[in-house]
Amino acid sequence: MKNTAILLRFDGTAYHGWQTQMRDVTVCSTLKQAIEKTVGHAVSLTGCGRTDAGVHARRYVANFRTDSTITMERLPFALNAHLPGDIVVRAAAAVGERFHAVGSLEKKEYTYRIYNDRHRDPFERSRAYFYPYALDVDVMRAAARMFLGKHDFAAVRTQGSSVKSTIRTVFYFDVEKKDKFIELRVCADGFLYNMVRAMVGTVMYASRGKLSPDEIPALLESRNRGLTGPTVPACGLYMTGLWYREGVDAQWLSQ
């Protein structure tokens, strides 16, 4: 059985995330069916992370093992023929036996999109968080900087899934204004449950004057989720970048 990695892009609006414990329709269950129809046997599918209902991915990696003889060039076309239009396989690669979509991950990037205008944009519904009040990008940047580095991020996670440690390292957390959008890009060696959405909520809180950027280090220290900003809606969140220690390189991942 050959270990195979696939690079996906999906609009998460219609799905209950990558995978849940319930019988909901998920990206994983939809993709698994398409793979099994294509390769002709049952597969075990591993995704690079759990995404919540409504969260999107411009890049997402999964891996599975197959004895199919279909070429890596041909595989995306075959899979896409069995997939709905909101999930697309962009590339496939034969990877070493040790490659694991989560275990081989070095770091990940998420992007959060805010549509900041007086009126909604019909083309951005379910694709960005519509926020009609003034936001100060400079204050947002100052707040975002406070999350950089190695910290205990318990104050910006939702409890639920058990993790061994709440220590993570954030490599960058950039805030950029592009016309009527504000985009926040954050890269870390791992993310706790709802961590990006709580960090963005905290940065927006700072911009609205509900807390000062300088207070953020103490809020992180407190490990108290009640003191930081709200969890912003899932629809603005995109997985946008992945870095692996082995198996697939940056060029393949940038497709």
Place this chain on the structure above:
Amino acid sequence: MKNTAILLRFDGTAYHGWQTQMRDVTVCSTLKQAIEKTVGHAVSLTGCGRTDAGVHARRYVANFRTDSTITMERLPFALNAHLPGDIVVRAAAAVGERFHAVGSLEKKEYTYRIYNDRHRDPFERSRAYFYPYALDVDVMRAAARMFLGKHDFAAVRTQGSSVKSTIRTVFYFDVEKKDKFIELRVCADGFLYNMVRAMVGTVMYASRGKLSPDEIPALLESRNRGLTGPTVPACGLYMTGLWYREGVDAQWLSQ
């Protein structure tokens, strides 16, 4: 009754165009209901053009008469509260008695978006025409230039609605490559039924070597729809620009 203009943006995917003769759900019928709920009386609503099922608008103007005392500042918010997320009123303006959404039009711009890549993009389904084969932008530009000026455009229209004349003037028809998208922008003093989609189909035909740009003047002369390229899908088409002789200015329209 005060004459009122509104500036709209809509995702046309779910609608049978602006208006049809049948009882389908249209942008016009949906908007009319929202206006009547807001102003409290029946209105007659005029749109700036018929758009087909699935066609979008980044800018679209309609007008109606009302005796409501709601301010122009407040009106978009009130209307949007009664509208689904795929139709948004961006602005409203009190206009002179003579203003008519079609009759006062000087020219219009449509943009056609092609997503030109090997695999689909889930975020562009219903938003761009997915075309996975090679296109040559230089040939497309040469073909597009052949449509400039005053011509009889009978060879690039679908018969159906009766018009007095098939003579129109095309002011520009630009082709631009932006990453994996090819965008075609065309501005004219008016458009025949399906004219933009048939012109884009003809430009793509030229790029695929099925006809030479030099042949296009003779094809237009022939007035024979059977000789030009196919009508490309509605999902790639957006109304993007409007110019009026009176009533609303360029700044208001650029919102």
